[in-house]
Amino acid sequence: MKNCIRLCCVICLLGACFSVAKSTAGEPNIIVIMADDLGYNDVGCYGCKDIPTPNIDQLASDGVRFTSGYVTWHMCGPSRAGFLTGRNQASFGYYKNATLPFDPKQGLPKMETIASLLQKQGYVTGGVGKWHMGTANDQHPNSMGFDDWFGFLSGGLMYYPLDHPSYKGKYNPLKRPARWRDIHHTLPLIHNQTPVKRERYLTHELTDAGIAFMDKNSEKPFFLFMSYNAPHLDLEAPEETIANFPEDKMSKVPGVKPGARSVYGAMVYELDLGVGQLLSKIDDLGIAKNTVVWFLSDNGGMSRTSDNRPLRGSKGRAYEGGLRVPMIVKWPGKTPQGVVLDEMISSLDIGATSIAMAGGDPAQAGLHGKDIQQYMTQQSTKAPHDVLYWHTGRGQTRQGVIREGDFKLLTAKGKAVLYNLKDDLGETTDVAASHPERVRSMLARWDEWNKGNAPDLWGTPDRPYQYAEYEWLKGSQHYKATSE
Numbered sequence: 001m002k003n004c005i006r007l008c009c010v011i012c013l014l015g016a017c018f019s020v021a022k023s024t025a026g027e028p029n030i031i032v033i034m035a036d037d038l039g040y041n042d043v044g045c046y047g048c049k050d051i052p053t054p055n056i057d058q059l060a061s062d063g064v065r066f067t068s069g070y071v072t073w074h075m076c077g078p079s080r081a082g083f084l085t086g087r088n089q090a091s092f093g094y095y096k097n098a099t100l101p102f103d104p105k106q107g108l109p110k111m112e113t114i115a116s117l118l119q120k121q122g123y124v125t126g127g128v129g130k131w132h133m134g135t136a137n138d139q140h141p142n143s144m145g146f147d148d149w150f151g152f153l154s155g156g157l158m159y160y161p162l163d164h165p166s167y168k169g170k171y172n173p174l175k176r177p178a179r180w181r182d183i184h185h186t187l188p189l190i191h192n193q194t195p196v197k198r199e200r201y202l203t204h205e206l207t208d209a210g211i212a213f214m215d216k217n218s219e220k221p222f223f224l225f226m227s228y229n230a231p232h233l234d235l236e237a238p239e240e241t242i243a244n245f246p247e248d249k250m251s252k253v254p255g256v257k258p259g260a261r262s263v264y265g266a267m268v269y270e271l272d273l274g275v276g277q278l279l280s281k282i283d284d285l286g287i288a289k290n291t292v293v294w295f296l297s298d299n300g301g302m303s304r305t306s307d308n309r310p311l312r313g314s315k316g317r318a319y320e321g322g323l324r325v326p327m328i329v330k331w332p333g334k335t336p337q338g339v340v341l342d343e344m345i346s347s348l349d350i351g352a353t354s355i356a357m358a359g360g361d362p363a364q365a366g367l368h369g370k371d372i373q374q375y376m377t378q379q380s381t382k383a384p385h386d387v388l389y390w391h392t393g394r395g396q397t398r399q400g401v402i403r404e405g406d407f408k409l410l411t412a413k414g415k416a417v418l419y420n421l422k423d424d425l426g427e428t429t430d431v432a433a434s435h436p437e438r439v440r441s442m443l444a445r446w447d448e449w450n451k452g453n454a455p456d457l458w459g460t461p462d463r464p465y466q467y468a469e470y471e472w473l474k475g476s477q478h479y480k481a482t483s484e
Helices: 002-025 054-062 076-085 114-120 180-184 202-217 258-284 347-357 436-450
Strands: 029-035 064-066 124-130 148-152 222-227 291-297 327-330 339-341 387-391 400-404 407-412 415-420
Touching: 029 258, 029 347, 054 258, 054 291, 054 327, 076 114, 076 347, 114 124, 114 222, 114 347, 124 202, 148 202, 202 222, 202 258, 258 291, 291 347, 387 436, 400 436, 407 436, 415 436
Parallel strands: 029 222, 029 291, 064 339, 124 148, 124 222
Antiparallel strands: 064 327, 291 327, 387 400, 400 407, 407 415
């Protein structure tokens, strides 16, 4: 009998060891850190001189930095819709930002997301920060594949509690009728369905939430989407941090006022500190060797704050400065260290690669990105894409972008413009006249791709949507029961 008991104990211990081994040597943990409106040249490893970003730079030194990393649109909402679903958002009609958070027509339709697909592969899924995909019950992150969500459902949020003295009572309470932007930026911070009392600078709150998620779930494969609000407007940062970025020491960026650059620099610095804390927690938990970390921005930086040079344009424009973003990945023991890769990749590839890493089939899941594990680990130097497409208008009209090798064509209002990015990264010289056949073939290729795209998901709202009665809104100035 004693021998049987000993044997059972040994079997149990072996089972426990196997369980732990699976969490540390099986499917990798996947963390995606997404900045909001970060300029291409506002990270040290991409050339920034006035804003120190040592932690993001270290991530690049330890992993791979892409110079041609693209998002799927030049504005927050559609770009995030593409990333979160792993599908080009034009395929389901997501062409513009959701401006009214309580309009049930605006935001993602009910569909699979990267998070829900990873759930099916046995991952625990967490999200922190900005959502911007709608607020209806079936659009809540918990209904879209996230087991745990800490953040806000709108497209932005004030960086301090609404009763902060610097706001001088402007936001608490709001004047009615309120502007759509003020509604967005004053929704409550929530943990799943429960409002959270805000006490500190938003970037600090979000970093701590990400750390808490990892603390809780480090013994099982997890996916964490760290969706920072910074450095999106409003321009707000701790005074002591702003003091480290005096106006006369900031880079002179055309169109950017020194004061705006100063506060923006402080915001990017605070973001970098958060990245450093997340990376330190991964090390402390002993899971670094089996954790993939991505970093990117959701679109290019704003013209009034950011430095996108040498790229032309900014957020809201279809030039490189709106679509090409900082993009980094680290996978210890897999990706080479400090390597710079120049072939074009898409934010859609992050979802496809993640599903493949988790043991799933991106193509069977209907994802539009590619599994780029071979390229990012340099087991293959073959370019993942020979062409990328963007729909940059509203609806199915011919307004978009196609990049084919070194050439990029923009079409809008019946006019096509062609640039050779190899010779002209700043998109200064239209070469369409000297390449008529290429223009025709690229337009035809874009038109063929566009046939699969959908009409607008929503039109112009017919009422202002000032209030809603969601459970997570209770206690906020935006809650109002329909029976009242």
